Amino acid sequence: MAKAIMLQGTGSDVGKTVLVAGLCRAARKRGLKVRPFKPQNMSNNAAVANIPGDNAGGGEIGRAQWLQAIACGVAPSVHMNPVLLKPQTDVGAQVIVQGKVFGEARARDYQAMKGRLMDAVLDSWGKVGEGADLVIVEGAGSPAEINLRSRDIANMGFAARADVPVVLVGDIDRGGVIASVAGTHLILPEEDRRMIVGYLINKFRGDVSLFDDGIRSIEKFTGWRCFGVVPWLKAAARLPSEDSVVLERLTSGEARALKVAVPVLGRIANFDDLDPLKAEPQVEVVFVPPGKPLPADAGLVVIPGSKSTIGDLLKFRENGWDRDLLAHRKRGGHVVGICGGFQMLGRMVRDPDGIEGSVTEAEGLGLLDVETVMEPEKTVRNVSAHSVPFDLTLEGYEIHLGRTTGPDTLRPSAVINGIDDGAVSADGKVIGTYMHGLFGADGFRGRFLESLGIKGGGIDYRAEVERALDEVAAELETHLDCDAIFALAR
Structure with missing residues (x-):
């Protein structure tokens, strides 16, 4: 089995998807055979991935894992995102398991369904790492949702079962990042807290050194090491977005033709x-x-x-x-x-x-x-x-x-x-x-x-995506201790 490291967030939309894609590209540039994995995703932005051994067509995965597969330089597989939830109403979603429609479930019913889905998650986990040196896992939501912990398959529930060390991601752009990291440490049960090997801060604007005191404060509260502070990644705007959360922030730009x-x-x-x-x-x-x-x-x-x-x-x-x-x-x-x-x-x-x-x-x-x-x-x-x-x-x-x-x-x-x-x-x-x-x-x-x-054309869009991934990876190499993160994979 390949070694693995997992990124979990202090909340949703903290930038895990882009960070995983960037780390995948950074690992690939080091000559590693790397794969992405997300046990459970919720998004109506889906992609078509291959189903090993099935020539009938393809299966659905989150668009984010499709992008991360590109970052790795490999074809996307349904095993990279074994459970995909596609919301149809405010309280219900279509459930996709290993690429195929499994059924529909209301939110409460889905919680009861998770026990059965963990088997599919672990089956895909075994398959996605075959022939790889490293798997970089993306969590969903936050491990601090301890009310959902007993049936969790997306964060600590998976990390504990698969024995994957966790790096916690905090989003400084939304404010309160010290409290969100320290608060996560405070409320996690001890067995989950031990899975976290450190944290990083994402989406910093301005002089990163201004957060030095913040790092010392977090270390005082948690004892966790900081792997770095990532600036606002401008190149991320040129990458496909994971889900409709970002649409709330998209506004009209300058007037064009x-x-x-x-x-x-x-x-x-x-x-x-x-x-x-x-x-x-x-x-x-x-x-x-x-x-x-x-x-x-x-x-x-x-x-x-x-x-x-x-x-x-x-x-x-x-x-x-x-x-x-x-x-x-x-x-x-x-x-x-x-x-x-x-x-x-x-x-x-x-x-x-x-x-x-x-x-x-x-x-x-x-x-x-x-x-x-x-x-x-x-x-x-x-x-x-x-x-x-x-x-x-x-x-x-x-x-x-x-x-x-x-x-x-x-x-x-x-x-x-x-x-x-x-x-x-x-x-x-x-x-x-x-x-x-x-x-x-x-x-x-x-x-x-x-x-x-x-007048249009002249742009190689796929090449633009590749360049954006390279730029994200270069920024992460500059601002994160990628060697330390990869070395902690097991």
Whole structure:
């Protein structure tokens, strides 16, 4: 079995995902065969990973572990994230185990389910380390949630079972970092406290030496060593985001030639589809929160994926975005709908089996002459495709329920494995597709932006992600004692 080290946070969104990715890249640069692992993730930003021994397609993992696999220079595997929770309501989620749908559970029911899921976690743990020198594990939430400790599979419950030492991550940007680290030490039971070999401070802005007294205070309270203080990592903004928590902080940047408006759906999924557009120097991507209108000066509206198409469609209307979208079209604006967003653009969405919930049908936005019927079988696969309007190669992935039919599908947006996908309006200004990742194709993105009158392209988006990972790793090498962290792996 490979040696391992685990990063756990004093809370959610302290930057564990980027730190693990950076450490994975740093270890790889040292010649180590390194793998990422996250026992349990909660995110509607999913990626398609291979299932060893299964040639039928692929399975789902968190997008974060997909990014960490890139940092390691290896293909993503479902065993890197054996349990993925995809929220569908405020109290319930779809449960993905080793890449496949395991079932649905309300929050309370899920707590009772965890005992069975630990077996899958430990099975994947054994497999992910095969042939590796080092596994870097990411926790979820915080080990300080001691009310959940008895059934925990994501933090100390896993670390103790797998005997993996833990580095605690504190986020200084949100304030109270001394209390959060010392408080975690205070409330953890002794057996869990012994698993922690030290801590690091993340997201520091300014002169790091100003926190020297803070380090001494934490050492006084905890006795833990500090592995370093990481500054605000600017390169992290060029990496795919893990989940929708970050959308609350995304704001409009400087005015550019093309404004792209993206309504923030309640169950928004795979919104990193927009990242390649954000990287374009002439493009401003604006995420529009509920209660705010779609900006009238947007040249393009992108309706992203959704984990609950009908529920988000109803909320779309409640926000008045349907009226904004119609006004946008009357001004000659362009619209792209991806996956759930594509389904919303049709005339009707039907869910006769109640797969998504109690509401079994909803009138669509009517910008494409298609209808969607939800079906139990889920499509999960990586794909190579061809853009019909632009006659260019595409690469991406599909994760969706439902079958969409209607006259506008006779004008497909792409051909995937010889089968038509999506739909295009008669004037060519409304495009729907089930394929995630289409904007990641540099040639397509450039031609698409040109069709909107914008000079685009020239950016190798995947190379930009690789460069950002290298920059994050270099910053960690500068500000952390990476040798000490790796040496403590066991």
